[in-house]
Amino acid sequence: xxxxxxxxxxxxxxxxxxxxxxxxxxxxxxxxxxxxxxxxxxxxxxxxxxxxxxxxxxxxxxxxxxxxxxxxxxxxxxxxxxxxxxxxxxxxxxxxxxxxxxxxxxxxxxxxxxxxxxxxxxxxxxxxxxxxxxxxxxxxxxxxxxxxxxxxxxxxxxxxxxxxxxxxxxxxxxxxxxxxxxxxxxxxxxxxxxxxxxxxxxxxxxxxxxxxxxxxxxxxxxxxxxxxxxxxxxxxxxxxxxxxxxxxxxxxxxxxxxxxxxxxxxxxxxxxxxxxxxxxxxxxxxxxxxxxxxxxxxxxxxxxxxxxxxxxxxxxxxxxxxxxxxxxxxxxxxxxxxxxxxxxxxxxxxxxxxxxxxxxxxxxxxxxxxxxxxxxxxxxxxxxxxxxxxxxxxxxxxxxxxxxxxxxxxxxxxxxxxxxxxxxxxxxxxxxxxxxxxxx
Ligand code: AMP
Numbered sequence: 001x002x003x004x005x006x007x008x009x010x011x012x013x014x015x016x017x018x019x020x021x022x023x024x025x026x027x028x029x030x031x032x033x034x035x036x037x038x039x040x041x042x043x044x045x046x047x048x049x050x051x052x053x054x055x056x057x058x059x060x061x062x063x064x065x066x067x068x069x070x071x072x073x074x075x076x077x078x079x080x081x082x083x084x085x086x087x088x089x090x091x092x093x094x095x096x097x098x099x100x101x102x103x104x105x106x107x108x109x110x111x112x113x114x115x116x117x118x119x120x121x122x123x124x125x126x127x128x129x130x131x132x133x134x135x136x137x138x139x140x141x142x143x144x145x146x147x148x149x150x151x152x153x154x155x156x157x158x159x160x161x162x163x164x165x166x167x168x169x170x171x172x173x174x175x176x177x178x179x180x181x182x183x184x185x186x187x188x189x190x191x192x193x194x195x196x197x198x199x200x201x202x203x204x205x206x207x208x209x210x211x212x213x214x215x216x217x218x219x220x221x222x223x224x225x226x227x228x229x230x231x232x233x234x235x236x237x238x239x240x241x242x243x244x245x246x247x248x249x250x251x252x253x254x255x256x257x258x259x260x261x262x263x264x265x266x267x268x269x270x271x272x273x274x275x276x277x278x279x280x281x282x283x284x285x286x287x288x289x290x291x292x293x294x295x296x297x298x299x300x301x302x303x304x305x306x307x308x309x310x311x312x313x314x315x316x317x318x319x320x321x322x323x324x325x326x327x328x329x330x331x332x333x334x335x336x337x338x339x340x341x342x343x344x345x346x347x348x349x350x351x352x353x354x355x356x357x358x359x360x361x362x363x364x365x366x367x368x369x370x371x372x373x374x375x376x377x378x379x380x381x382x383x384x385x386x387x388x389x390x391x392x393x394x395x396x397x398x399x400x401x402x403x404x405x406x407x408x409x410x411x412x413x414x415x416x417x418x419x420x421x422x423x424x425x426x427x428x429x430x431x432x433x434x435x436x437x438x439x440x
Contacts, residue, residue, distance in 0.1 A: 006024060006032045009061055012061055015095060026049070030207075035182060043182070074144065078126065079151070081164065083110060089154065090106035107127065107130070107134060111279050113133065155185065156184060219341070223347065223371055224368055225376050230318060249299055251300070251319040255318070256299065315330060317330060325361065327362075
């Protein structure tokens, strides 16, 4: 399938070519024709699948075909949960609309509203927004949603998780009832289904990335370790493996700050990215990380959601997330756009129970290892938990100096580290066409 088979205008095909995309991703192949026909869609896709172009391209096609004369009201609204995601969608939309007479704006909190309002005053065709700032400016009558024809809810699950449901309802109330709705979500829980039933009209269901297959192309493993040893183990993994671009997840903002400081003390450049950081600091951290000036980015779940970090080779879960779905989102930061990646989870005694939920969700048992010198000294509760989950290998974890490398080939060498393995012939299959087809 080629982009030119999808029915997009010449101006869009030219922009696509300029971006260097040679073929549509599965979500684009499925979603674009459906949106062009004017249908509502309910799409299962997460960041990294090319979903943004999946809705922005047909939206640009439709709206630029019927450009109103004179005043330019907002005719498309893209709602996103985070500022980063909003900024990214805006950047993409600017690129895709380069050869069209089309105006896009982005608004989000944490920065001055003045330039945003100024831009809106000139008239925009498409607005990308986070719910809070949107309602704020709508309440002040700085913008009107009365002419919206197409609504995109991106990362709808995360929007609900972040408590935006009431904001969402208020926003929907000030829009025309008759409109085209595109809902994108990485997961489909009952809340999302209810949202879809309430606001979507006969949606076409588009599914491009079943969660499990996303996970398949990412090399996952667990290191059992004591909580107090986690920081040292992270430093060792990064140093021994000479990893140059690592995303680390912590459960708390405080934990992210603490780890960042400790890494820096070891001369490993690092930056924390979380909700307490100003927008400027977040943007700077992300830019530094992308350019290679910052080796490690330490993030909380919410801050990292939607970040577009191409070809990220290593993700470390410093703490396991409480919600198994977040594990899938986190490790989705690696193995992007067809490349393979490695996702490591550091699991302390009190997190062993969480592993089970994750394994159930991803549909496979995660291989577990212990690094020499970082053997956990499990407490009795933990041993019981391991037994409950059917963890084999008699005496698993009981003896502090019992090494277990058996789950992974090549473990006999103390310099086992994943880098070598992820580039090995064994991993090659994941780099090949199969993996590419699934995500790109
Ligand atoms: P997204 O899932 O929308 O965040 O996109 C992930 C990354 O894939 C972005 O860097 C896009 O620029 C890129 N991308 C989107 N569509 C394609 C395509 N058809 N071919 C190659 N890369 C793409």
